[in-house]
Amino acid sequence: MEKRLFIKGNEALARGAIKAGCRYYFGYPITPQNDIPEFLSKEFAKVEGCFIQAESEVASINMLLGAAAAGARAMTSSSSPGISLMQEGISYLAGSELPAVIVNISRSGPGLGGISASQGDYFQATRGGGHGDYRTIVLAPDSVQEMHDLAMLAFDLADKYRNPAILLGDAILGQMQETMADKPYQSLPLPPKDWILTGPSGRPPRLVKSLYLKDGEMERQNWRLFEKYGRMKKEEPRFETTPDPDSELTVVAFGSAARVAKSAVRMARAEGMKVGFFRPITLFPFPEEALLRISQRVKRFLVVEMNTGQMVEDVKLAVARDAEVTFYGHPPGSPPVPEELLEEIKKAIL
Amino acid sequence: MKQVFKRPQSLKDAAFHFCPGCHHGTIHRLVAEALDQFHLRERTIGVAGVGCSVFLYEYFDIDVAEAPHGRAPAVATGLKRVLPDRIVFTYQGDGDLAAIGMSEIVHTANRGENITVIFVNNTVYGMTGGQMAPTTLLGQQTTTSPYGRDFHQDGYPIRMAEMLATLEGVAFSARVALNTPANLQKAKKAVKQAFEMQMNDMGFTIVELLSACPTNWGLTPKKSIERIEKELIPYFPLGVFKERKGTNHL
Numbered sequence: 001m002e003k004r005l006f007i008k009g010n011e012a013l014a015r016g017a018i019k020a021g022c023r024y025y026f027g028y029p030i031t032p033q034n035d036i037p038e039f040l041s042k043e044f045a046k047v048e049g050c051f052i053q054a055e056s057e058v059a060s061i062n063m064l065l066g067a068a069a070a071g072a073r074a075m076t077s078s079s080s081p082g083i084s085l086m087q088e089g090i091s092y093l094a095g096s097e098l099p100a101v102i103v104n105i106s107r108s109g110p111g112l113g114g115i116s117a118s119q120g121d122y123f124q125a126t127r128g129g130g131h132g133d134y135r136t137i138v139l140a141p142d143s144v145q146e147m148h149d150l151a152m153l154a155f156d157l158a159d160k161y162r163n164p165a166i167l168l169g170d171a172i173l174g175q176m177q178e179t180m181a182d183k184p185y186q187s188l189p190l191p192p193k194d195w196i197l198t199g200p201s202g203r204p205p206r207l208v209k210s211l212y213l214k215d216g217e218m219e220r221q222n223w224r225l226f227e228k229y230g231r232m233k234k235e236e237p238r239f240e241t242t243p244d245p246d247s248e249l250t251v252v253a254f255g256s257a258a259r260v261a262k263s264a265v266r267m268a269r270a271e272g273m274k275v276g277f278f279r280p281i282t283l284f285p286f287p288e289e290a291l292l293r294i295s296q297r298v299k300r301f302l303v304v305e306m307n308t309g310q311m312v313e314d315v316k317l318a319v320a321r322d323a324e325v326t327f328y329g330h331p332p333g334s335p336p337v338p339e340e341l342l343e344e345i346k347k348a349i350l
Numbered sequence: 351m352k353q354v355f356k357r358p359q360s361l362k363d364a365a366f367h368f369c370p371g372c373h374h375g376t377i378h379r380l381v382a383e384a385l386d387q388f389h390l391r392e393r394t395i396g397v398a399g400v401g402c403s404v405f406l407y408e409y410f411d412i413d414v415a416e417a418p419h420g421r422a423p424a425v426a427t428g429l430k431r432v433l434p435d436r437i438v439f440t441y442q443g444d445g446d447l448a449a450i451g452m453s454e455i456v457h458t459a460n461r462g463e464n465i466t467v468i469f470v471n472n473t474v475y476g477m478t479g480g481q482m483a484p485t486t487l488l489g490q491q492t493t494t495s496p497y498g499r500d501f502h503q504d505g506y507p508i509r510m511a512e513m514l515a516t517l518e519g520v521a522f523s524a525r526v527a528l529n530t531p532a533n534l535q536k537a538k539k540a541v542k543q544a545f546e547m548q549m550n551d552m553g554f555t556i557v558e559l560l561s562a563c564p565t566n567w568g569l570t571p572k573k574s575i576e577r578i579e580k581e582l583i584p585y586f587p588l589g590v591f592k593e594r595k596g597t598n599h600l
Contacts, residue, residue: 050432052431052461054424055456056453058421059427059457062424063428063431065415067428067431067432070433089421200411202392207414209398
């Protein structure tokens with residue numbers, strides 16, 4: 001059995017990244033994710049990794065682009081305002097089909113916002129975020145264990161699809177300390193990196209680009225990307241659900257809101273209410289098939305988010321037409337408490 | 351018969367799309383000759399900036415990455431850190447390097463990244479149609495300074511080669527021009543030296559090349575060459591502003 005560690009989410013994530021072979025990190029300080037660069041700047045020295053504290057998030061994401069083009073497993077981390085600055089680079093990564101991991105230990109906004117946990121970046125993460133018609137893989141951990149495990153998975157999925165992958169945590173997940181199993185990294189089957197830039201020694205020159213000017217080229221590239229996102233939708237949706245065939249209501253939440261929601265669902269069941277629970281782990285691809293299946297039996301859904309309503313739109317698009325979706329939002333400041341959600345469950349189920 | 355002139359191996363057999371009298375073609379050739387001389391082609395990665403120089407990959411027979419506008423030095427940093435034994439250069443215009451990319455160029459230079467920057471200064475945004483650049487001269491009319499650049503409104507043209515020379519991380523910083531055969535020879539020497547210093551792990555090297563843009567200057571190629579001598583060189587003096595002799599940074 002693996003060793004168990006009692007550590008912070010940010011450190012768990014950084015440990016996962018190192019295990020997955022990440023040896024290049026570029027980042028700029030911002031709360032509440034500073035434990036990640038601090039940990040990596042120390043640990044990379046032991047594994048011959050390269051750590052650069054960049055002059056800005058704009059520089060970080062472009063260093064990441066260069067390292068990815070050279071074939072390295074590389075990552076950056078930041079928090080919401082810094083992730084906004086990276087959107088140009090993320091769009092270029094997606095357009096140039098480069099694998100890279102971007103960690104958003106999100107905080108509240110808009111603007112300078114605050115440093116408390118928020119889920120206000122759901123749209124930004126799942127809709128592309130930057131310019132152009134693209135998607136990023138988005139993984140949403142709900143525990144220190146998943147910060148670690150999904151960090152490893154993010155590198156594999158990025159490589160599998162040659163696409164940027166975002167790990168969307170928040171201030172709570174980054175800062176809280178829990179026990180976790182120190183699981184080893186096990187790679188998915190991955191395609192060879194036969195496209196990386198190394199200098200054209202004994203082969204024709206290679207090119208990493210996203211500019212398409214010739215007639216029809218851009219349209220073909222967009223359809224090609226669309227087809228790739230389709231494969232992701234087919235193969236990669238991940239979710240956690242508590243099966244309850246008799247349930248009258250399913251509570252849907254992701255990330256730290258899901259932790260609270262799960263407690264509330266447990267309390268509701270203890271009181272005899274028939275309530276199910278559903279947590280998307282991949283926010284893109286969104287597990288819409290699984291939700292649709294549930295909605296063929298259960299007609300009522302309560303979506304809980306730490307914002308004023310973002311994922312709820314995806315839930316509405318996913319469920320059967322005759323399903324009823326209600327929303328409970330708890331914008332940033334303090335997180336919701338289980339008792340508060342229990343009241344919402346009672347209202348939704350009556 | 352003895353062959354006395356040929357296309358450098360590092361260039362593809364492709365016709366340049368550049369306008370008549372534009373110096374990009376000459377600069378491409380200078381870079382390619384330097385790569386040829388040191389047998390670097392097979393281990394070189396170029397980073398294309400945004401602007402007329404974005405089509406680097408159409409002409410150079412090397413690996414190329416396209417960078418977002420201004421970000422080429424950051425992209426080159428990522429590439430070089432992963433592949434320290436390869437040759438990495440950026441090729442950037444004045445809008446790309448001295449306006450939107452000012453932060454990246456300064457900090458990349460300051461870190462002493464072991465890359466070479468080919469900086470084409472033609473005092474104007476070329477590809478977008480001749481707008482004012484950070485290097486546009488005072489009084490120079492462009493499509494966004496139709497009454498001539500006025501320092502009250504737009505500040506002064508930036509002298510990048512001198513500015514970067516003040517940074518400890520910089521190993522070599524020079525400004526050259528291509529307006530006369532003598533200047534062309536000096537330009538060739540500077541470009542070669544920059545790549546040679548990168549081969550020797552000397553740190554950050556930059557060559558600023560004063561370049562003609564007849565189309566956006568509204569001048570003939572010949573008048574453009576004359577303008578470089580009369581207007582550009584007096585404000586942007588030629589020379590080597592920094593030349594580190596050893597690999598020790600200080």
